[in-house]
Amino acid sequence: MSVINHTNGFSVAHELIYTLKVRDAMSRDVVTVVPDNSLREVQALLRERRISGTPVLDNGRLVGIVSLEDIISALDHGHIEERVGDWMTTNVVTIQDNMPLHRAVEFFRRYRFGRIPVLDAGGCLCGILTQADIVVRLMEELNHIAEEAARREIALLQRAGAPITQGQEVTMEFPVNAGDFDNAGIASARIKAALKERGIDIKVARRAAIATYEAETNIIIHSIGGAITARIGAESVTIQAADWGPGIEDVEMALRPGFSTASELVRVMGFGAGMGLPNIQKCADRFHIESKPGSGTRLEVEIDLHPVVSDGGE
Ligand SMILES: Nc1ncnc2c1ncn2[C@@H]1O[C@H](COP(=O)(O)OP(=O)(O)O)[C@@H](O)[C@H]1O
Ligand SMILES: [Mg+2]
Known part of the structure; x- marks a missing residue:
């Protein structure tokens, strides 16, 4: 992400993070757990889904987040069999799905979290966003822009010599x-x-x-x-x-x-x-x-x- 953070001037990537929204980049298929799951169960889930953290939902509302670091610490301190609800991080930073990606980039720079849960206008969890999601989306968009530029260049060559009005x-x-x-x-x-x-x-x-x-x-x-x-x-x-x-x-x-x-x-x-x-x-x-x-x-x-x-x- 440092490439994007340190993009100075007015590059295409810089502009894209202003115009794309969080919902354009987030994953909608969110793996979640409930407070009554044990940390051991979460450990298995993270391993199985190859992810490094997951939001905790209680009756559909976001109440916390638990990460691989929490699991490692639970293993270290011997509470791996205990409830997620007792060990999760409850002070969760979230972002709304209609925010520009620019704000998400700022979040990642400020908090250094691996992921941000995404909420819809009603406050319900609708996705999750990682730095990798942002990079993938930007790559897709840049690819698209490059293809368009190539098409434009061909069109321009065909009209070569025409005056610019x-x-x-x-x-x-x-x-x-x-x-x-x-x-x-x-x-x-x-x-x-x-x-x-x-x-x-x-x-x-x-x-x-x-x-x-x-x-x-x-x-x-x-x-x-x-x-x-x-x-x-x-x-x-x-x-x-x-x-x-x-x-x-x-x-x-x-x-x-x-x-x-x-x-x-x-x-x-x-x-x-x-x-x-x-x-x-x-x-x-x-x-x-x-x-x-x-x-x-x-x-x-x-x-x-x-x-x-x-x-x-x-
Ligand atoms: N159109 C406006 N009407 C009233 N206050 C404004 C307006 N635009 C900016 N401000 C004031 O100037 C401050 C700085 O604006 P800005 O640099 O855009 O930062 P931000 O919008 O992140 O607060 C705002 O927090 C607000 O107090
Ligand atoms: Mg402002």
Whole structure:
């Protein structure tokens, strides 16, 4: 996973972990145990299924997790015949199935667990995610992208010499609702697609996508609702994110890396790392934010479509 963690700049893998969701990568076939199973039974199960840990369900609700390390420790300390319920880890870190993979990668970096149980919107266990699952999914997706690129190249060769048309300015608008995590990423994906369609450099399109995605999630998490507008001109794309409130108390503070007022609930869902606004600034050629408590927040990001100097990302 370090490859993904340390991917700097705006690589394809970096973008993918923003756009793919946890449910796109997780395994749905989850092996589980109940608190009354003995650790010995779990040991046999882990060996048989070749896995290194399993969630513990009590009446269908996730109540703990037991790992190979717990089994080894039980063997060492002589409680291998005892109940799982008495020795499992009860403080389980989980992630929601509609979260972007990016958040799962952050989880694995932060906690160094081997697996994260995945919950659906109703709080029920619907899958389990390991770092290997993420790698496999990324490989599939990268393969797909490579195949598409090959097809495009062939098509391009067939049309060689055709002039690239410079379309006129285009404006797109996307309403963004408070709390609507399921639709996070729509504005981001559409704006990126529009830029790609116009033959804009993929790195520029990715920066626009990431900035838009962070702005979208901020409206979803922190505001009562708003909208994203993108204006693609000949020289630059301007993305505006405006909401109706409640506004930001201290803008300078909000811009600091790691600063977040996200609730515990939102953090448990994998948001609230306090890197959104700093990431937006990193993606922007020009950045402006205006906010007052009581009224809304207005953020404007401008990215040059034909940068003279490379961003050095790849
Ligand atoms: N649209 C917004 N409305 C109100 N507050 C916001 C908005 N966007 C950002 N903030 C404030 O700025 C802080 C930092 O934002 P950000 O860097 O995106 O981190 P995070 O979203 O992870 O908390 C947020 O925790 C929140 O307090
Ligand atoms: Mg944010």
